[in-house]
Amino acid sequence: MISFDTIREAHDRIRPYIHRTAVLTNHTINDRAGADLFFKCENFQKIGAFKARGGLNAVLQVAENKEGAAITTHSSGNHAQAVAFAARQVGLPAYIVMPRTAPQVKKEAVRGYGAEIIECEPTLDAREAGVREVMERTGAVLVHPFDDDRVIAGQATATKELLEDFGLEKTFDTILAPVGGGGLLSGTSLATHFMSPTTRVIAGEPEGAADAVLSFRSGRVEKAPYINTIADGLMTTLSERTLGIIREHVTEILTVSDAEIIAAMRLVWERMKIVIEPSCAVPLAAVLKHKDQFAGQKIGIILTGGNVDLGKLPF
Template sequence: MNKETLIDVQKRIQPYIHRTPVLKSKLLNEISGVQLFFKCENFQKMGAFKIRGATNAILSLSEAERQKGVVTHSSGNFAQAVSLAAKKLGIKAYIVMPENAPQVKKNGVKTYNGEIIECESTPEAREATAARIKDEKGASFLHPSNQDEVILGNGTAAMELLEDHPDLDILMTPVGGGGLIAGTALAAHYFTENCKVIGGEPMVADDAYRSLLSGKIEYNTTFNTVADGLRTHLGDRNFPIIQKYVDRIIRVEEDEIIEAMRLIWERMKIIIEPSCAVPFAALLKNKEEFKNMKVGIILSGGNVDLSNLPF
């Protein structure tokens, strides 16, 4: 993984994705004391940044591999991303989803012709079910966050943001499986002089925070967070990148996530999902530390079950 690889990935996936807008809010700047630049991946195809990594992963397969289809496990956004990318490229997508995944995300997968296989809501169940499908169908497994091609594809969101605003002091993302923050950290490393990357994570699912402290991948025993996209853990491909290039991770409480989400809905008039609000919540919790800085926040997605809002 180097600068040239990221540039190649950006060119490869460009025909298949949107270059999403960067929004600003004078009121949120005043509330936070920070100059904020929101990279709106909630306006991305299928409603989240994950189409970037999914598209790059599928385009990296050989023609023979594509003919046998792809399989992944996901609580929703990567499921939709793989389904849409596979549909565009004319191949079959098998999608393992936890039974409690938001219905809006299941509906999205069906819209893009992905075939859903449900499982229990644990990382172990997801992985075992996906492995079974891989063996049965001969499909290529695409990991939602712990695969080089996915990490590099994800990094293109930060690349675009830095092209538009090269003088950012801080880049912030949510932390779930680690694929977005790892890609963002690579982009910041290769395309800026000293922009720091900081993650936001729910207090009740703080495996990445604990992993950086212990120096090894930690796991969650509870998954009871409103940020449904962050109920997973780091992997052996993204964790070394995070260790090397991420400054730190800030943990936030559930009510802080909900308040940050509500602020963006009310003040910016855009739809974001709870996972997406976590880095903004982390900034608000520590706003004195970031005062007068230029901070880019990647709004990771906007796939929300409107019948089950947290506020």
């Protein structure tokens, strides 16, 4: 069980290693949305994404408790970098199982942090098999990308900072985050529940990886009907753990098309002059798609990351 103390302790633990990222606003995008948007810029975070938070919170505890001689994980990108980065901070070797289709820029960054990459086919089965092999061979401890309370508590610290910097005397009507495996969304909804209980938490999910919206409805972990989206960070399915938290603390999951994701991403690049990756644009795409629902609201949006392959842009 993750309490507010768990999140506070996570924040104290990782604070020396992370940036307290800026919260930016933009007049043009507010006009376009008809709402006041506050963007928590985790694209400026270490490794270029919020995942540094969860990776650090888990890996620092593995090292502190001497749970193993190495770290392993599987990830399509940002969690891979997060674990590689965190392992380097504590001086442990890291073995990262990555689908061969992961963006080149993310693979290079993982190697840049001194980790070893084990490539696999882009399926969950292949990724999990890869991790098992590494654990047997090296004695590494798995830091799962989302099915881990320590990772979830780490991700929650982004929302804790957003709420603190917005001002705890003020209240967001809504906070939005994207959902893939649900680690960030779980952390976002827990931090909001503890710190700003009247604020609704809403998730954005790509139409081309629409598992969470099904699971949210049925109460069971469902698979997406198909996987086909530019949002390469959001292709994974929920776990029992994240589904449980999300069903308890999240109001709604809104789906958006790749065209809507690309338009929102482009709007942020052109108007805010910041680099965000496609997965990161999903919540803004949801706000722009459902303007009536969000009209006049004060809205917090977690901008999750900026690790985009500049050689493969969708514009």
